[in-house]
Amino acid sequence: EVQLVESGGGLVQPGGSLRLSCVASGFTFSTYDMHWVRQVTGKGLEWVSSVLTSGEPFYADSVEGRFTISREDAKNSLYLQMDSLRAGDTAVYYCARSWSAYSPIDSWGHGALVTVSS
Amino acid sequence: EIVMTQSPATLSVSPGERATLSCRASQSVSSNLAWYQQKPGQAPRLLIYGASTRATGIPGRFSGSGSGTEFTLTISSLQSEDFALYYCQQYDKWPTWTFGQGTKVEIK
Numbered sequence A: 001e002v003q004l005v006e007s008g009g010g011l012v013q014p015g016g017s018l019r020l021s022c023v024a025s026g027f028t029f030s031t032y033d034m035h036w037v038r039q040v041t042g043k044g045l046e047w048v049s050s051v052l053t054s055g056e057p058f059y060a061d062s063v064e065g066r067f068t069i070s071r072e073d074a075k076n077s078l079y080l081q082m083d084s085l086r087a088g089d090t091a092v093y094y095c096a097r098s099w100s101a102y103s104p105i106d107s108w109g110h111g112a113l114v115t116v117s118s
Numbered sequence B: 001e002i003v004m005t006q007s008p009a010t011l012s013v014s015p016g017e018r019a020t021l022s023c024r025a026s027q028s029v030s031s032n033l034a035w036y037q038q039k040p041g042q043a044p045r046l047l048i049y050g051a052s053t054r055a056t057g058i059p060g061r062f063s064g065s066g067s068g069t070e071f072t073l074t075i076s077s078l079q080s081e082d083f084a085l086y087y088c089q090q091y092d093k094w095p096t097w098t099f100g101q102g103t104k105v106e107i108k
Helices: none
Strands: A003-007 A010-012 A018-025 A033-039 A045-051 A057-059 A067-072 A077-082 A091-098 A112-116 B004-007 B010-013 B019-025 B033-038 B045-049 B062-067 B070-075 B085-090 B103-107
Touching: A003 A091, A018 A033, A018 A091, A018 A112, A033 A077, A045 A067, A045 A077, A057 A067, B004 B085, B010 B019, B019 B033, B019 B085, B019 B103, B033 B062, B045 B062, B070 B085
Parallel strands: A010 A112, B010 B103
Antiparallel strands: A003 A018, A018 A077, A033 A045, A033 A091, A045 A057, A067 A077, A091 A112, B004 B019, B019 B070, B033 B045, B033 B085, B062 B070, B085 B103
16 A cells, blocks of 8 residues: 655744655655645645656745755655745645656645744 | 636535536646545545546546646536545646646535
8 A cells, every 4th residue: 555654744933944754655666756745724736846766856936945855765755855934835745656757646645734933 | 837727616516416627727738637636634636637547446437528728527426425625737847737726516
């Protein structure tokens, strides 16, 4: 069974930092492109960042320069380092996988809540 | 950025009836369109990809159609477990994936 389990969410002050982790199981992690997608409570879905199997990262304009995505295939893990956090970054962050960059997301984690507030 | 527009925002349907959801792209996305279902407190679940291919384990009452800029998700006979939020997503223009704002299917 495919499982994606996020951790690291929580409350942080504006300007602060947080690191999300996602541990994968039930599939060959190194062969999938991995993504972070966020959802503001009661709102829609927003793509945040992706890292391909090659390690090449991609970012939405809204987080470029502030967030850093990385993967560690030996540990079946995906990370999102979030710096200079803003109130607008408050959301549930989902870890997700796709079999390629030109494929849809076929599995999602349960999500990690990040709250940016003073 | 490709803007995805879903309609209606809310669809009230009686159990056993057909539901038709629409998704429009601001420019062509070919058939690189997916539909997801999301229930309260849960992550989205892939229903349809390639505009019309059901994902693994998805019941036959869910069907997708369309290409280019106009897409439709049809639920042929709504079951109680189908009342949820539905999102479309284009994955044609990498890396800027975009989602529609969602359609809520509620019990009439």
